[in-house]
Amino acid sequence: MNKYKRFAFPYLVWMIILTIVPIILMLVLSFIQMEGFNLSSAKFSLSAFEKTFNREIIIAFSNSIKLATIATILCVIIGYPVAYIVSKLKIQNKFSFLLILILPMFTNMLLRVNTINRLLLPEGFLKNVFGISLNYSGTEFAVVLVMVVVYLPFMIFPIFTVLEKIDPSLLEASKDLGANNWKTFMKVTLPLSLKGVSSGIIMVFLPTATSFTIPQIVSRGRIKLIGNIIEEKLGLATAAVDYPVGSLISILILVIVLGALYIISRVDAEGETLL
Amino acid sequence: MMSLNQVKKEKVVKKVGSGLKFTFLALVMFLMYFPILIIIIQSFNANGQGTDFGGFTFRWYGEMFKDTNLMNAIVVTISISIISTIVATILGTLFAIGINSLNSKRRKRMILINNVPVLNAEVVTGVSLFFVFKTFGILIGNEYLLGYTTLLIAHIFFSIPYVVLSVLPKLNEIDKNLYDAALDLGCTPASALRKVIIPSIMTGILTGAMLAFTMSFDDFVISYMVAGEEIKNFSMWIYANQKLSGRSLVWPKGYAYNSIVTLITLFALIVYNIIAAKKNKAKGKA
Numbered sequence: 001m002n003k004y005k006r007f008a009f010p011y012l013v014w015m016i017i018l019t020i021v022p023i024i025l026m027l028v029l030s031f032i033q034m035e036g037f038n039l040s041s042a043k044f045s046l047s048a049f050e051k052t053f054n055r056e057i058i059i060a061f062s063n064s065i066k067l068a069t070i071a072t073i074l075c076v077i078i079g080y081p082v083a084y085i086v087s088k089l090k091i092q093n094k095f096s097f098l099l100i101l102i103l104p105m106f107t108n109m110l111l112r113v114n115t116i117n118r119l120l121l122p123e124g125f126l127k128n129v130f131g132i133s134l135n136y137s138g139t140e141f142a143v144v145l146v147m148v149v150v151y152l153p154f155m156i157f158p159i160f161t162v163l164e165k166i167d168p169s170l171l172e173a174s175k176d177l178g179a180n181n182w183k184t185f186m187k188v189t190l191p192l193s194l195k196g197v198s199s200g201i202i203m204v205f206l207p208t209a210t211s212f213t214i215p216q217i218v219s220r221g222r223i224k225l226i227g228n229i230i231e232e233k234l235g236l237a238t239a240a241v242d243y244p245v246g247s248l249i250s251i252l253i254l255v256i257v258l259g260a261l262y263i264i265s266r267v268d269a270e271g272e273t274l275l
Numbered sequence: 276m277m278s279l280n281q282v283k284k285e286k287v288v289k290k291v292g293s294g295l296k297f298t299f300l301a302l303v304m305f306l307m308y309f310p311i312l313i314i315i316i317q318s319f320n321a322n323g324q325g326t327d328f329g330g331f332t333f334r335w336y337g338e339m340f341k342d343t344n345l346m347n348a349i350v351v352t353i354s355i356s357i358i359s360t361i362v363a364t365i366l367g368t369l370f371a372i373g374i375n376s377l378n379s380k381r382r383k384r385m386i387l388i389n390n391v392p393v394l395n396a397e398v399v400t401g402v403s404l405f406f407v408f409k410t411f412g413i414l415i416g417n418e419y420l421l422g423y424t425t426l427l428i429a430h431i432f433f434s435i436p437y438v439v440l441s442v443l444p445k446l447n448e449i450d451k452n453l454y455d456a457a458l459d460l461g462c463t464p465a466s467a468l469r470k471v472i473i474p475s476i477m478t479g480i481l482t483g484a485m486l487a488f489t490m491s492f493d494d495f496v497i498s499y500m501v502a503g504e505e506i507k508n509f510s511m512w513i514y515a516n517q518k519l520s521g522r523s524l525v526w527p528k529g530y531a532y533n534s535i536v537t538l539i540t541l542f543a544l545i546v547y548n549i550i551a552a553k554k555n556k557a558k559g560k561a
Contacts, residue, residue: 003464085300103537108533119313124325152306209396
């Protein structure tokens, strides 16, 4: 099928223009000082580095890591059993069952985030209709809760995919050799499914840590994650526009993403669990 | 030998176990579905502020169509996701075929580049595209480039990698002899592509198209950064109305639109299942 090699080349060009060039541009921008997006006023400077290590940005970084870690752990704790139970169900169309379970994923995320957050207000629909009054709106708890509800499917899917691929004869062999259910799970199923778990962790941790809509909507700008800072520095509407600082933070995130990419390429070269 | 008691005990354990499993799945389902349920209830809620249930109404489903801003946003969302899905599916399939025919070292490198937008933070991807469009705009002397076209390019860009990822495994499964046989029997590489390769990777192509559509339909962050100030999709419409809570009667119309989308998705899923079940049966008979 060598004749088709030429189809790959335009893709390389396309990806270089839209992925590699902006990365280089951001790298360059991290080392200069300029007003607005005026490249002619640009001159070499390390001021972006100084500005990046201020209190607000460090707090945003640690918020990102803290909240995303909690959300990811909760997603593993909830998502693994869901994937496991569904993969063990004795029905024909397990995949469809899973689709129905995660159908809410197909409704608009912003609307869901907003709706959940309104339910957490002390005065509102829940109180007037069901008599339940919650007061979590705008808290870190609310941010984590919303993250889990939104990103749980991204944990369930890769784990389900690898669990489905485990050869059942391996489990039978383990039982024939005298292991009980628990031991079979610990020695056979769990190690074989770690590939899916690691993909799931990456697929949940990265978007939650860099999310800007969830904290923005839930806390109305009070809790800031690193995504909010980037949006602030590079966004369209704000007065705080600072391209060098925004670029530098983006580059830092990119380094973390490349690390994740490296892990994925180690455990799953074809990227099958990324879907 | 197991005593009768032991057998009974095991049965009880199993029953309790499956009860626990069922409760757990039900709880997760509740967690996922409760917000959707609330959105649907609110779309029929005569109390426009949504703070209480004021009776049942179809009002918002009618008013939705009179709201020009919302309608424009819906048209943008639907047209962008349809066009970008078609383009990304065609290009992504060809690119995947190209990547598949590379030698293993180059293939790995291409897959690595392909995965960058998949894993990259949406904000960073959005910013990257914003920079490219902005620089390109400066180069051609048009500073206000951001709009429908850049939005479309961005959606095609982030959809292609998902198509590539869904098509590649299917290409891997193709028997190489099949392709050689087609050539021996007089096919040109182009007709072999059309008659042998494309049909054998069809499921992968369809999965990719579905993923691309879902991604595009629901996207906010990247769209927000590359669409400029005039063009808005549904997510951006919500974000813009974020500050207008309470008195403005904007939200129920959004709930109404979203409920229609949920209904269509559910319907499509059921139809798909019925077709799949029928196919399975047909296979069983043959």
